[in-house]
Amino acid sequence: MSYVRNLAERARDAAQAIAALDAPQRARLIATMANKVEEGRDTILAANASDLKRANAAGTTGAMLDRLKLDAGRLANIVAALREIALLPDPVGQVTRRETRPNGLVIERVRVPLGLIAMIYEARPNVTADAAALCLKAGNAVILRGGSEALASNKAIAASLHRALRECGLPEAALVLIEDTAREHVLELLQLTDLIDLAIPRGGESLIRFVAEHARVPVIKHYKGVCHLYVDRAADPQLATRLLLDGKASRPGVCNALETLLVHADIAESFLPEALSALAERGVEIRGDERTRALFAPAIAADDDDYAAEFLDLIIAVRVVDSLETALAHIRRYGSDHTEVIASNDAAAAEAFVHGLRSSAVMVNASSRFNDGGELGLGAEIGISTTRLHAYGPMGLESLTIERYVVRGDGQVRHPDLLD
Structure with a gap:
């Protein structure tokens, strides 16, 4: 039996023990995981320091390095997220619909675990804890395959989580970390249709496409986040500037950061110079169309590739549009179904924007950075789906x-x- 199949079979067997727990037992397991990660703080941070050292030596920079890094604050956030997950209502066994048919049959729709979930991710050691906690809380077992750049961090976090499973008298195989990061193991994992119920890749576009192209198991996809802010003719300029700065400059290397700014022509002359100056003061490079450059001289020329780009950096593409309809057409052409934002005091324009797009989240006068599981009340998220399957x-x-x-x-x- 191969290395990966052996791990998957053990995890599949262990999934039964997790599914059999009641809600208080699963909550206790996740709370214990939080405690063990907290207790392992020094070991985890030391492991992360070694990963960072190797990444720096390899020339890793920008968003990838930021996602890899753990510090005391980020580790505290991981612990806090685990504790929040422990307190969330348990979905397993929830009856979402009940009706009695004319023949007396009582029909129920009941939530049950998926079974065995494979998480494939890169440069995000926090995913090791978040994904494990969410999968186990929902009654599933999980196989984790992180990237080689975060291997020491992932092993240290997984060791803490295994200590929690042991303390709760549960099989460690319910949480498997594939420590051999060879690509052939990912390929084999994605073929195990008899064992894996769902694969969730989380990382750069190349990783997502690799998984989607080679998988025989169901896959939740999220290729990239090309997120837009449309500043309507009826926008409050100060409110729109707040959304722009938070969406672009707070943490540009995440998928819910803004990548493109669209501004109605009626407000462009009064809005753009000040707003773009505020971005530039924060180190953001402005790439704009001809009308944008006429209003903000430091902007450089933008092309189609810029409007389709997920920069994950302090860069933004800007375009002046003549109408809401033009803004919607731009987003439909270049967007990635992730997050779109409108700044407007016109309720009719806001509703037209909401109903004119099919993105997974549409924000009205609120920052794109709120498209996050924790901010939307889900606890820590396992990812953001832009695939229209059972989750979006x-x-x-x-x-x-x-x-x-x-x-x-x-x-x-x-x-x-x-029968008569």
Whole structure:
């Protein structure tokens, strides 16, 4: 038996023990995980320091390095997220629909665990804790395959989580970390249709496309986040500037950061010079169309590639548009179904924007940075889906379960005439 299949079979068997727990037991498990990560703080940070040293030596920079880095504050956030997950309502066993048919059958839709979930990710050691906690809280087992650049960090975090499983008398195999990061192991994992119920890749566009192109198991995809802010003719300029600065400059290397600014021509002359100056003061490079450059001289020329780009950096593409309809057409052409924002005091314009797009999250007078599981009340998220399967947008606990039918009767048959 191969290395990966052996791990997957053990995890599949262990999934039964997790699914059999009741809600208080699963909550206790996640709370214990939080405690063990906190207790392992020094070991985890030391492991991360070694990963960072190797990454720096390899020339890693920018968003990848930022995602890899842990410090005391980020580790405290991981612990806090685990504790929040422990307190979230348990979705397993929830009855989402119940009705009685004319023949007396009681039809229920009940949430049950997916089974065994494979997480494939890169440069995000926090995902090791978040994904494990969310999967286990929802009654699943999980296989984690992180990138080689974060291997020491992932191993240290997984060791803490395994200590929690042992303390709770549960099989460690319910949480598997694939420590051999060879690509052939990912390929094999994605072929295990008899064992893996869902694969969730989390990382750069190249990773997502690799998984999607080679998988035979179901995959939740999120290729990139090309997020837009449209400043409508009826926008409050100060409010719009706040959304712009928070969306672009707070943390540009994340998928819910703004990449493109669209401004209605009626407000462009009064809005753009000051707003773009504020971005430039924060180190943001401005790439704009001809009308933008006429209003803000430091801007450089933007092309189609800029409007389609997920920069993940202090760069933004800007365009002046003549109408809401033009803004919507631009987003439909260049967007990635992730997050779109409108700044407007015109309720009709805001509703037209909301209903004119199919993105996983649409914000009205609120920052794109709120498209995050924790900010939307889900606890830590396992990822953001831009694939229209059973989950769309930030994926929390409910997205790691499915609904099945439970039918309760008292002897009803569909063809009673056959029994006469």
